[in-house]
Amino acid sequence: xxxxxxxxxxxxxxxxxxxxxxxxxxxxxxxxxxxxxxxxxxxxxxxxxxxxxxxxxxxxxxxxxxxxxxxxxxxxxxxxxxxxxxxxxxxxxxxxxxxxxxxxxxxxxxxxxxxxxxxxxxxxxxxxxxxxxxxxxxxxxxxxxxxxxxxxxxxxxxxxxxxxxxxxxxxxxxxxxxxxxxxxxxxxxxxxxxxxxxxxxxxxxxxxxxxxxxxxxxxxxxxxxxxxxxxxxxxxxxxxxxxxxxxxxxxxxxxxxxxxxxxxxxxxxxxxxxxxxxxxxxxxxxxxxxxxxxxxxxxxx
Amino acid sequence: xxxxxxxxxxxxxxxxxxxxxxxxxxxxxxxxxxxxxxxxxxxxxxxxxxxxxxxxxxxxxxxxxxxxxxxxxxxxxxxxxxxxxxxxxxxxxxxxxxxxxxxxxxxxxxxxxxxxxxxxxxxxxxxxxxxxxxxxxxxxxxxxxxxxxxxxxxxxxxxxxxxxxxxxxxxxxxxxxxxxxxxxxxxxxxxxxxxxxxxxxxxxxxxxxxxxxxxxxxxxxxxxxxxxxxxxxxxxxxxxxxxxxxxxxxxxxxxxxxxxxxxxxxxxxxxxxxxxxxxxxxxxxxxxxxxxxxxxxxxxxxxxxxxxxxxxxxxxxxxxxxxxxxxxxxxxxxxxxxxxxxxxxxxxxxxxxxxxxxxxxxxxxxxxxxxxxxxxxxxxxxxxxxxxxxxxxxxxxxxxxxxxxxxxxxxxxxxxxxxxxxxxxxxxxxxxxxxxxxxxxxxxxxxxxxxxxxxxxxxxxxxxxxxxxxxxxxxxxxxxxxxxxxxxxxxxxxxxxxxxxxxxxxxxxxxxxxxxxxxxxxxxxxxx
Numbered sequence: 001x002x003x004x005x006x007x008x009x010x011x012x013x014x015x016x017x018x019x020x021x022x023x024x025x026x027x028x029x030x031x032x033x034x035x036x037x038x039x040x041x042x043x044x045x046x047x048x049x050x051x052x053x054x055x056x057x058x059x060x061x062x063x064x065x066x067x068x069x070x071x072x073x074x075x076x077x078x079x080x081x082x083x084x085x086x087x088x089x090x091x092x093x094x095x096x097x098x099x100x101x102x103x104x105x106x107x108x109x110x111x112x113x114x115x116x117x118x119x120x121x122x123x124x125x126x127x128x129x130x131x132x133x134x135x136x137x138x139x140x141x142x143x144x145x146x147x148x149x150x151x152x153x154x155x156x157x158x159x160x161x162x163x164x165x166x167x168x169x170x171x172x173x174x175x176x177x178x179x180x181x182x183x184x185x186x187x188x189x190x191x192x193x194x195x196x197x198x199x200x201x202x203x204x205x206x207x208x209x210x211x212x213x214x215x216x217x218x219x220x221x222x223x224x225x226x227x228x229x230x231x232x233x234x235x236x237x238x239x240x241x242x243x244x245x246x247x248x249x250x251x252x253x254x255x256x257x258x259x260x261x262x263x264x265x266x267x268x269x270x271x272x273x274x275x276x277x278x279x280x281x282x283x284x285x286x287x288x289x290x291x292x293x294x295x296x297x298x299x300x301x
Numbered sequence: 302x303x304x305x306x307x308x309x310x311x312x313x314x315x316x317x318x319x320x321x322x323x324x325x326x327x328x329x330x331x332x333x334x335x336x337x338x339x340x341x342x343x344x345x346x347x348x349x350x351x352x353x354x355x356x357x358x359x360x361x362x363x364x365x366x367x368x369x370x371x372x373x374x375x376x377x378x379x380x381x382x383x384x385x386x387x388x389x390x391x392x393x394x395x396x397x398x399x400x401x402x403x404x405x406x407x408x409x410x411x412x413x414x415x416x417x418x419x420x421x422x423x424x425x426x427x428x429x430x431x432x433x434x435x436x437x438x439x440x441x442x443x444x445x446x447x448x449x450x451x452x453x454x455x456x457x458x459x460x461x462x463x464x465x466x467x468x469x470x471x472x473x474x475x476x477x478x479x480x481x482x483x484x485x486x487x488x489x490x491x492x493x494x495x496x497x498x499x500x501x502x503x504x505x506x507x508x509x510x511x512x513x514x515x516x517x518x519x520x521x522x523x524x525x526x527x528x529x530x531x532x533x534x535x536x537x538x539x540x541x542x543x544x545x546x547x548x549x550x551x552x553x554x555x556x557x558x559x560x561x562x563x564x565x566x567x568x569x570x571x572x573x574x575x576x577x578x579x580x581x582x583x584x585x586x587x588x589x590x591x592x593x594x595x596x597x598x599x600x601x602x603x604x605x606x607x608x609x610x611x612x613x614x615x616x617x618x619x620x621x622x623x624x625x626x627x628x629x630x631x632x633x634x635x636x637x638x639x640x641x642x643x644x645x646x647x648x649x650x651x652x653x654x655x656x657x658x659x660x661x662x663x664x665x666x667x668x669x670x671x672x673x674x675x676x677x678x679x680x681x682x683x684x685x686x687x688x689x690x691x692x693x694x695x696x697x698x699x700x701x702x703x704x705x706x707x708x709x710x711x712x713x714x715x716x717x718x719x720x721x722x723x724x725x726x727x728x729x730x731x732x733x734x735x736x737x738x739x740x741x742x743x744x745x746x747x748x749x750x751x752x753x754x755x756x757x758x759x760x761x762x763x764x765x766x767x768x769x770x771x772x773x774x775x776x777x778x779x780x781x782x783x784x785x786x787x788x789x790x791x792x793x794x795x796x797x798x799x800x801x802x803x804x805x806x807x808x809x810x811x812x813x814x815x816x817x818x819x820x821x822x823x824x825x826x827x828x829x
Contacts, residue, residue, distance in 0.1 A: 050825075053678045056825040056826065057824065095571070107679045
């Protein structure tokens, strides 16, 4: 951890009257990273972002952007930051082009060539007033303004809500370009495929608490993976193997979930007459659901 | 509960604060007029003298209309309370109509409602029912105020009806404007334009000899022609009823045919870029507020011109010395053009204070629409942003004050009145300490309780002004009279500029603004 990390949060907590919206969040996002911030509706994603930007006041703890306290010194903390809000609220009487012009002045810089390229890529009609644009098109205006600013840190709150699949692809391309250029991206989302495709690290938020965090590989490692085995005879019983759970048993087939190392299972299976064996890593969806499954903490079948 | 009644109840619940505030204003104002007249002019002789001099004065009639009967408390109250009350009722009518219709569409909620098991006609009728319910509350407020002022029940009920009658027409105008304009704001401006026009026609009809018939051309004149407590003519009620019904029906027909969410006239949706006034948030705010500023400037300037032209309508000889003291109890001492201008410039102090509050309300609107999040996520500081808005409001207030003083001077000069130009500029400047005081208080409210801030600051200014007008009549003790800032405003150009009062107001305003800035910096941003 260094003072130049784009985002650092220490025990960041927010309570709205009697609702604890965010509970002691510790978070570090390093330079050049694409960090996926996952959680269902109401988990506290937008609250986190409002605290990171100093728009709401932390009940406890603090947030820093590039080492500058976001609540005490927001204007300075925001100098290298661009933000895309969850809801595209913009100035209805301005056209897109005027909005770009205004936001560029407010943010301090813009790369006009890149902006034109993005306008082309996102197929935006620039002369239309914001009030005449659909939600998806207003979302594009926000995205173009943010990415064209070439900010060192982009904070995106569910940026693809309202975008069609083609525009979703354009968005992914733009994120990857930003990443290549070394920009840091904090991406709040509940679209798992998007996070899986783009993010280096993922944090999973549940009811205001960060319940898991790591690279996708790490998360997979910690979660169960699924092994399906068929046998040339009756399926054996696999009692007493550490971390192994038989999710489904047929006469000569088993579906097994393994948490932790797969070696004990492989050693055991080596003694059986295995016909076929397929293993797959859990998808992010399974990891995600794993964290939200209240029943027994296992990956739902 | 049927869908339509659910809509009506929600709309009525939505407007309960506004309805209660207007009804309370009506109640207090009606009560104060009745009690005040009985107290100040106890005998028939007093009242005859009052009618001959003061009641016949054009400048007074400008605001209250033409009196028909000044020998009785009821007749006086019908003139003073009914004249102003009908204008206030008109304002309420258009606000209520636009709030119940266009504001809902503008916010996108109407789509949701109309996607339910309710037809457009029923939804429209439900909005009408909510407006009707609100009008009944207004009527009750006025009626109770008159009863409390010991006027007879039948006459009071009729006067309250005459005063509230313009609601039908102006709610109709508001509903029509809501069909034409695509946004709440433009609808409000259109409907307010209609009200200003109706008022100007009444002014011309009341003040010009031989043009009295013009009163029949304005809904505000109809309220006068209903002649409560002065030979009532209830048949005149058909005019507002039929006029209102036509407007309401016309708006209903349009509402059934047009696209939900759009207006008949929706302006252009595409435009070539205009890059002026985009360089900073304050510049953008100026860009957004220019239209509304022009409206305030135009409206106040027309008033200033009329007041200037009429400032010579009093002559010192027409008012006996014995009466002058009594008039002063009512807050009036108009014997010279300067005196008339001094009395009526207090109205500009009030109007410019309201303008200051409207600017803070516009800032709050930006926050409620969540546009500030985008702004404050960039390198814009909150205090700098709010300070920019306040500076803009102060500059706008100063521009309006300067304009009204010059225009009023020109109006007076056109009648060869001896009013010094320099003194008139001073009278304009005299509006500013009070306006800046309320600007500071409005920003304090914005910093501390943003959601209620606009309503609170408008209510504060209005209450302070109304209290100034009625407190003495209610026999309030001296210290209670002095709580309103308007009590401490010198009536320029007739009186001297009150330096101490101005300094205190500016200091309190600046302190309140500073605390407001501090509080805004420290609180969460809040959506609508």
